[in-house]
Amino acid sequence: MPSKSPTPGLKRRRSGIYWCATHQAVQAGFRPSVARLPYSLENPDHRPLIEANCQRLQAEMLQFLANGGREQPRRYDGTIQSLSGLYQIDAASPFRRLKHNSRLKDTYVLKLIEAAFGKRALSALRIADFYRWYDEIKKPKRPGGPERVRRAWGVIKKLRELFAYGVMAELPECERLYTILRHARFAQPARRRMVMRLAHVEAFIPQALAMGRLSLALGTALQFETALRQKDVIGEWEPIPAGAKRGADDFVLNGRRWVRGLTWADLPADLVIRKATTKTGAFAAHDLKLCPLVLDLLERIPSEKRTGPLIIDEVAGRPYAESAYGREWRIVARAAGIPNQVWNMDARAGAITEAEDAGADLDHIRSAAAHSQAATTQRYSRGAVGKSRRVAEMRLAYRGLRNGP
Template structure:
């Protein structure tokens, strides 16, 4: 590709890269010596001649930067605008500004993200944003991923760092954040974290539920039934406990721990003819399920209704027997594992694999993938395919079908 040309773009230089040219604005060297910043700004990477719209954008950016530099030259000094200078300052504002997407996220999502942001600040919080270059980001990723040994950690750090710079550009209108943000698009990073291949089977679910009832954990049996029969995430069944000061409204309060319960199954969601209508916890999608077509759920729910003397009008469906309060997710997982080991369910199969097991059962039975996608409330069919496991068995079935057609005989 020939070097691109854009007329009338002051300070524009084109720097060659592999299979591309990078449009870069370059400040005057004499003003750089006097302290002008930024020294250079990468504007766009072009693998082909820029379109008319792209050329206008590059020219406008050059004119803006050139104007700022000339103002500096006339004033004889450079006044840094009220903004952020270090990564620490940027992340602090990202975590606290009411306009930030981070503040609007749910409690446990924020908790998880804040642990990653803390790692970024601990390692590179004092770095000047003006000093960040493309190679800087590559080096940081290598450090956080431990040279490729922990790719998931490295990807999480880079993803949240990018979100912080996007906030700095859009909400804080910071020029240096605007300069750095496009650099992330040039990164080609491995995400790591291979998809899980485990899936719980209907037989394992039945055995686990039976053992739960034998021990006295009828609520856990019912929760497991809902997860498998309805393809629910654990959070959609159990809900979650969050601090009282969070914005969600709840009538289920744990006053001693100053927590409230949200997002779990409630009796109000189940009609008298056992039609369940629920909004999912992850994407907020409304789903309606005829529970009469869910035999595991009906079996364990009928036991509970008989024990209570009738179907309750309101309140949480799944509550821990010893406290009459919804389970905490941690205690549920610990107890579920203890029961699973009694049932000889392998340790690599977890409660969270209930959803994958249900989807795998559906696809193996011949259900259309598009229909399964809607039942699982997936937005993308690729995610449904990812949850549909038992791949080795399915590959073998395909091979057998091909042999049957080729040979005209039934193959076992």
Template sequence: MIRTDRPGYLSRNRKAGRAHYWSPQRAIKGAPPTFKIKRLPDDLTDEEIAEECQRLTNELRAKIGNPHAPAVEYNGTIDSLIELFRTDPTSSFHTVKHSTRVRDYGPSLRIISKNVGKRRVDKLQASDFRRWYSEWRTRGHRRAAGIIKLLRLILTYGAGERLPGCKDARDILSGMRFEQPPARRVAMTYDQCRAIVLKSAEMGHPSVGFVEALKFESALRRIDVIGEWAPDGDGPFRWRGLTVGQISKDHILTITTSKTGAAVSRDLSLYPLVQLALESYTIPEVGPVVIDENTGKPYWENRYTTKFRAVREAAGVPAHVWSMDTRAGAVTETVNATGSLDSGRDLATHTTVRMTAKYNRGDGLENSRVIALARAEKRGKAAE
């Protein structure tokens, strides 16, 4: 049976698996050749591929009908506001990293559209937001909080563009407070990271052990280690990230971090876990530092997380320890070792100590021991 819910869809078999594309000429017969084929993110589900193909086709149909008109017109519904937010190049949707749009914005926008997309913005009341939040919380507390945060952004965009109903809805939502999920308290430990390094080598995936070791020792973000595949404007996906040229012959890594733009240098020769990982993982002579053993190319984020989970499970590390917790482990160990949040801030390149405190997930036991001994020593001297 020929599917009609994925206009313009194409797929091609690649070494790493099936790649998905959307073709303007396949979506609409006679579409000008100036509209190029777009590759779709690899981690979309079948339902999400259909939604994306339909969205791109609707945009194309509007552009062909009137090349100077916006891809979508605001008709007062949340759905039309979402489409404007996604397609307007001046919206904040286009100021975040591609991975954020795919991993965070995409799923939340689909939930909003599916659940309340047909609602008129100018009819929204506080009771609507409270009810939606309660319903979304059944999907997870963090997910619900993230959707509300994104809804604030969308309505703020609409208010800024003077779209009817958006300012009133934004003002209502701005005055509301929702219970936030508790701060994450999980941090990967040295022993857990070491187990992952050893097991990844045993499983033939030493790149995973190298990535986690480098993150744990240096507190670099994962995107700064494995890089990122992102579309080059409207063109094909291109990779950007850490390359061999950023590591000197004496193992000094130099990088400008993706989030804060901080200039960072790290001496890899002083990192025991990195040296252990390098017994199994060989850094290429040129090009990207981290290569997926299965494809011979840099990792797509979803493929890395899938492989990480397999290694973590085989290594006996609990499932509640995520790859993102490696960086928290680096900060926690640093603060415990030095007793200084400032040291943790410098290692993690945070702009404030307040942010470092969120990543410091220790229970304060070691610091309390140091304080107790210091106080006891002072009492002893005073009694002499």
């Protein structure tokens, strides 16, 4: 029987809100068994999105059971909502090949699209509709506030991806609309310019230690000294694949397991860590003996605690739950006097910027950051003067040669 609740299957846990399939459906093989919803019950704007997500997942589960444990193909009716639904469930869709965290972000944008104009027929859409939607979405949340260009750009980008999928699936109207958006131009969000400086790290570490947060001090030092991404240092939580066996040392939380973070096993006796990065799989290698901020903090950890994940939440006794690391980091950062505009993620840009200021070769910096393209490395260098300083020095030397004694 369909549920009368507007949010069937909704469960509230310490780490957030989730939709949960019934035991019967999970036993029959329905997936996902648990889906985290990236919304807040305290935000009234999120309520329609929570309800839409729960009702969609519940309907898919009930259809799965009614169909004898087989997924029922979605029907395309020419609307944006039906295209979005197919995009999310079609086994051939690019959506199904995304990592779980990317799917969560995609789902959030797709729900915005479905709620705002999901009922619109693709055949009736023209370029003026997309410009009007973009202008409406980018309006400030409050009068006088900043325009939400990043949000509007994200919606247009996702519409392009939807129509591109529709072209591959040979759905009517998608090729026309994809062509329109491929040629249309929308203002993009400005690239981030903030950098974490050495002074910020040196202020953060003693404050974190004073507040009993050695884990945050060590995580920040590793990020800044090695230019590793946050996830490569602290790890992330992913859904447990169907049929996977749980290891004795696995950390499991709300149906997900901790993966891909640094562990003490990654620190050999010579302190040279070699790690496949989460984003591209490229290997990063770093000699921690040349990272004094990290060495000082490692010496504070007794030998009997040097097992398992390197970064452990002191309060929970396990790796940090999703978003908890950033939230707790901000508390310490404020106490240390670090501006709110400087984020933990800016440590990577800070490491690359400092390397360029120090005169390091761009290709060497690229390799250290495990980037495949030097252009990517250059985007992370924010306000470095290393190259311009060398150019100025060469020009001065050239003038001296021309003027002569």
